[in-house]
Amino acid sequence: MSYISKSLVYLENQMYSYLIMLQQLKALENQYPFLKVQMIGKSVMERPLYLIHLGNGKRKIHINGSHHANEWVTSFVVMKSVEKLCEEVRIGQVKLEQINFDFVPMVNPDGVELSLYGLQSIIYSKQKEKLLKMNEGFDNFSRWKANIRGVDLNRNYDAGFASYKKNSEKKGPSYAYYAGMTPESEPESKALAMLTRKRLYDMVLAYHTQGEVIYWNYGNVEVPTAKEYAIMFSEASGYLLDEPEEAASSGGYKDWFIATYKKPGFTIECGIGENPISVSQAESIIRRTWPIIKCAQKDIREGVI
Numbered sequence: 001m002s003y004i005s006k007s008l009v010y011l012e013n014q015m016y017s018y019l020i021m022l023q024q025l026k027a028l029e030n031q032y033p034f035l036k037v038q039m040i041g042k043s044v045m046e047r048p049l050y051l052i053h054l055g056n057g058k059r060k061i062h063i064n065g066s067h068h069a070n071e072w073v074t075s076f077v078v079m080k081s082v083e084k085l086c087e088e089v090r091i092g093q094v095k096l097e098q099i100n101f102d103f104v105p106m107v108n109p110d111g112v113e114l115s116l117y118g119l120q121s122i123i124y125s126k127q128k129e130k131l132l133k134m135n136e137g138f139d140n141f142s143r144w145k146a147n148i149r150g151v152d153l154n155r156n157y158d159a160g161f162a163s164y165k166k167n168s169e170k171k172g173p174s175y176a177y178y179a180g181m182t183p184e185s186e187p188e189s190k191a192l193a194m195l196t197r198k199r200l201y202d203m204v205l206a207y208h209t210q211g212e213v214i215y216w217n218y219g220n221v222e223v224p225t226a227k228e229y230a231i232m233f234s235e236a237s238g239y240l241l242d243e244p245e246e247a248a249s250s251g252g253y254k255d256w257f258i259a260t261y262k263k264p265g266f267t268i269e270c271g272i273g274e275n276p277i278s279v280s281q282a283e284s285i286i287r288r289t290w291p292i293i294k295c296a297q298k299d300i301r302e303g304v305i
Contacts, residue, residue: 209272
């Protein structure tokens with residue numbers, strides 16, 4: 001059975017852009033009236049950042065995609081997961097009273113557009129000059145990870161931030177790895193952090209694309225049930241459990257969530273190869289991440305499983 005249904009057309013020229021996401025958000029709203037879409041903030045270039053909400057159950061799960069611009073395929077994966085979940089609700093396999101999911105499919109829309117379309121996505125010439133400098137003179141922006149100001153959003157959260165800035169080679173805006181001036185200096189990371197503070201999730205999952213592994217811990221922070229969930233996710237998906245290198249284990253969304261709330265947070269590196277990975281991996285990624293979403297609904301603390 002294909003995990004990419006034909007009910008909604010998601011891809012255009014083998015790319016998944018912000019505009020296509022907006023079209024699909026509207027299609028999902030029209031098709032599934034129980035789904036709620038709301039704006040949680042705006043990007044640097046004033047693009048609305050959207051939250052998709054499903055259910056009113058006790059357990060709150062958050063899933064996001066495209067912190068990194070050239071990992072835009074994760075937005076496609078998130079949207080297809082939303083569609084699959086909606087379809088299960090429609091046919092009665094999932095009850096809205098039993099779930100409470102928040103999805104933010106595209107955290108970094110400005111960066112995604114730049115990665116996909118390069119400088120033709122930029123209106124102002126002065127901005128083009130800055131972007132070329134941040135991209136080390138290359139006019140091909142397919143490797144771009146950061147937001148439009150050259151800040152790596154997954155280094156912009158308050159978890160080991162000062163240490164990372166001190167030791168990082170990136171001391172100013174760049175296509176990747178620059179943490180920014182201060183934690184949550186960027187409107188995109190600020191919006192996601194504010195949403196998290198408001199919603200107080202039981203678990204968060206951040207989708208990335210490098211390595212087909214699951215990162216589940218942060219430093220020496222002890223999180224009850226985190227390892228149990230990590231093992232469950234690994235067995236369900238086939239992704240291996242791993243620990244990031246020290247330089248990559250600070251400033252991330254799941255790092256901040258773990259450090260702040262002492263609850264399970266996971267980075268799911270769901271693809272393999274050099275970014276941007278081919279959309280031909282999407283079928284496999286959805287097939288492997290979908291069981292993780294199903295497992296995440298189970299509350300180990302209350303002995304549900």
